[in-house]
Amino acid sequence: MPTVAARLLGLEDKPDASLSELSEVISLDVYLASTLLRYANSAAYNLVNKVETVERAALVLGFNTVRDVSLSLSLTKALAGQPGAQLDYNIFWQRSLLAAEAARVLGKAVKEKARDELFLAALLQDIGMLALDRVRPDLYAQLGDGQLRHQSVAELEQRNLKFDHARFGGALLQEWGMHERTVKAVLESHSDHAEDEDMFAACVATSGFIADFFLSGGGDEAYATVSRELYRVFSIRDSQCMQILLQVDQAIHSNQDLYAEVVNSAGEIDVVGKIGGERERDDSAAVINGDFASISQQRLLEDNLDNEGVMSPAAFENSLKNSFRMLRGQPISVAMVSINNLHELRGLYGDKVITLLLKVASRKILECIRIEDFITRYGDTFAIILLGARAKDAVRVVERIVNLFEDARYTVADGNRVALKLCAGVAGSSEDINFDSEQALMNGAAMVLQRARKQGDYVICDELPERRLKALG
Numbered sequence: 001m002p003t004v005a006a007r008l009l010g011l012e013d014k015p016d017a018s019l020s021e022l023s024e025v026i027s028l029d030v031y032l033a034s035t036l037l038r039y040a041n042s043a044a045y046n047l048v049n050k051v052e053t054v055e056r057a058a059l060v061l062g063f064n065t066v067r068d069v070s071l072s073l074s075l076t077k078a079l080a081g082q083p084g085a086q087l088d089y090n091i092f093w094q095r096s097l098l099a100a101e102a103a104r105v106l107g108k109a110v111k112e113k114a115r116d117e118l119f120l121a122a123l124l125q126d127i128g129m130l131a132l133d134r135v136r137p138d139l140y141a142q143l144g145d146g147q148l149r150h151q152s153v154a155e156l157e158q159r160n161l162k163f164d165h166a167r168f169g170g171a172l173l174q175e176w177g178m179h180e181r182t183v184k185a186v187l188e189s190h191s192d193h194a195e196d197e198d199m200f201a202a203c204v205a206t207s208g209f210i211a212d213f214f215l216s217g218g219g220d221e222a223y224a225t226v227s228r229e230l231y232r233v234f235s236i237r238d239s240q241c242m243q244i245l246l247q248v249d250q251a252i253h254s255n256q257d258l259y260a261e262v263v264n265s266a267g268e269i270d271v272v273g274k275i276g277g278e279r280e281r282d283d284s285a286a287v288i289n290g291d292f293a294s295i296s297q298q299r300l301l302e303d304n305l306d307n308e309g310v311m312s313p314a315a316f317e318n319s320l321k322n323s324f325r326m327l328r329g330q331p332i333s334v335a336m337v338s339i340n341n342l343h344e345l346r347g348l349y350g351d352k353v354i355t356l357l358l359k360v361a362s363r364k365i366l367e368c369i370r371i372e373d374f375i376t377r378y379g380d381t382f383a384i385i386l387l388g389a390r391a392k393d394a395v396r397v398v399e400r401i402v403n404l405f406e407d408a409r410y411t412v413a414d415g416n417r418v419a420l421k422l423c424a425g426v427a428g429s430s431e432d433i434n435f436d437s438e439q440a441l442m443n444g445a446a447m448v449l450q451r452a453r454k455q456g457d458y459v460i461c462d463e464l465p466e467r468r469l470k471a472l473g
Contacts, residue, residue: 001176004029005074008067012179022063023054026070031077036070039258068116069258072100072123076259079130086140087133091147091215096123097259098211099204101251105244106203106210110234114181114200121182121200122207125189128169129153136161150212154190166190194232202233210248242326243387247372249322253315292439292446295336298379300346304355305377308362316376317438320385324438333394333428334445335384337365337401340457341421342380353412360410361420368400381449383442391428391462398424398460406458421457425449430464 001009007025011017027033033054040057041050051057058066080093103122107115132139139160146152157164170187185204193202209229213222226245230236236244296313305312311319323332339361346354358377365375365382374385386394402422409417427435427444435441448461455461 002074002078004032005071005078006176008071008074009177011067017063019055019058019063022058022067026054026066029074032070032073035073035258036066039069062116065116068120072120073258076123079127086137086143087129088147092126092129093259095150095208095211095215096126098214098248098252099123099125099207102210102244102248103203103207105247105251106206106234107200109236109240109244110199110203112199112203117179117182118200118203121185122204124169124173124178124182125186125204125208126165126169127172127186128165128167131172132157132161132165132168148212148215150208164190196233206230206233210245213245214248214252239330242330243372245326246319246323246387250319250372250374292442295378295381295383295446295449298381300342300379301351301355301358304358307355308359308377309366310362310375310377310382313376313378316374316383316385317442319374320438320442323385323387324441331388331390331393331429332434332441333386333389333391333426334441335386335394335398335424335426336381336445336449337384337398337422337424338381338449338453339420339422340380340453341419345418349412349414349418357410357412357418357420361405364404365401368397368404383445386428389428391426391430391464394426394428395460395462398426402458402460423449423452423455423457423459425452425461425463427463433464 004025007028008022011022011025014021026036036054036057037051040061051060054066061069076093076096080089100119100123103118104115106112107118112118129140139157140147140153143153143156146156154164154166166187166189170183173186174183181200184198185201188198188201189205189208191201191205193205196202206229209226213226216222227238227241230241230244231238320334342354342357345357362375362377362382365384369375369384369386372387374387376383384397386397389397402424405420405422409419411417425445425448427441427448429435435444444463448463452459452461
């Protein structure tokens with residue numbers, strides 16, 4: 001075990017360990033310290049003030065989170081730097097990271113308290129494969145693409161060794177002195193947990209099914225396997241299964257830079273679950289894109305998006321596409337909130353003031369939406385995906401946002417107090433019908449936003465899919 005990892009592990013058995021002790025250990029590894037700070041300042045946490053010290057990161061993220069993330073990074077970097085004989089390390093670490101994020105999302109869904117430890121346990125559940133690849137370099141020689149089928153790996157091991165990598169990995173972690181709960185979860189990662197009251201071990205085992213779903217590229221068969229397993233083990237129904245997959249997708253995109261040195265192709269991981277295949281497109285697509293195109297082409301202060309705590313437009317649009325594929329007709333809405341006087345204020349006060357105002361605006365909007373929702377900015381317009389929300393529910397969210405700004409005034413450099421004049425458009429599901437494509441939904445929101453702009457400041461307009469049907473009729 002790496003020295004830093006061993007010392008971090010020692011802190012688990014020291015309940016009175018201080019922040020300074022934790023910081024001292026992490027600071028022994030420059031890579032570890034710098035990566036942790038980058039993580040604390042990433043869009044995953046959307047912090048207003050920059051975190052510049054390990055101690056500050058622990059205060060913001062929590063002692064256990066910092067310790068466990070640091071332990072994960074220390075172990076994965078050390079192990080990834082010692083390639084074995086026949087395994088494809090890129091596939092191995094992709095599956096491990098997907099499983100780790102999946103376990104954390106699952107832990108939240110089933111209210112498991114030790115979610116950060118879940119991340120580490122799921123990350124290391126296949127560590128036995130690395131060890132076996134070293135001591136038996138011929139073992140995986142004929143595996144080939146079979147590494148993508150995890151069951152094939154375990155069957156190969158059983159035929160040749162009479163045990164699998166779960167047992168071997170559990171024994172290794174036990175020798176390293178890992179937490180008893182983590183060792184048990186790894187030992188039982190191939191066990192059936194349908195009747196098990198140990199939710200921690202069940203989350204670790206089931207995380208592997210979710211990881212395999214993404215690695216396989218999705219599809220109806222892969223989705224059916226995940227859905228069946230989540231229901232069998234946790235009684236999680238189909239609609240919640242889709243939400244979990246979407247949250248894992250978002251988590252891996254948010255955090256994959258953490259492990260960029262471990263997984264060389266981290267930026268190329270395709271975690272878009274292609275459930276039911278590609279949607280059919282018709283010649284109306286060009287028309288559908290019309291209203292949204294005028295908004296999406298805005299490029300005002302694009303470089304500030306990370307500082308504002310919102311995602312890139314490309315990631316936002318990808319998330320909407322995934323949502324349509326994976327939510328399968330469940331309610332979904334898009335809201336577009338425009339700052340009508342932003343360009344006027346820019347002409348009066350310049351980009352520096354506008355940058356600060358946009359940061360304030362994004363922070364206030366983020367306060368009004370849930371963590372599972374998505375937000376980006378196109379020029380003077382914020383776009384928000386509200387998962388599971390019908391149009392009427394989305395309108396209530398937007399009303400809260402607009403009300404925050406209607407009477408607010410912000411002091412700028414010369415002492416003047418300015419208002420941000422908002423209006424909004426909402427398009428989304430009604431009680432009985434959904435939009436038939438993500439393009440139609442975005443275009444619907446853009447269309448009613450234009451209508452709201454014409455009516456004046458602080459106006460909200462909404463669009464339901466049946467109105468479009470009546471217009472076509």
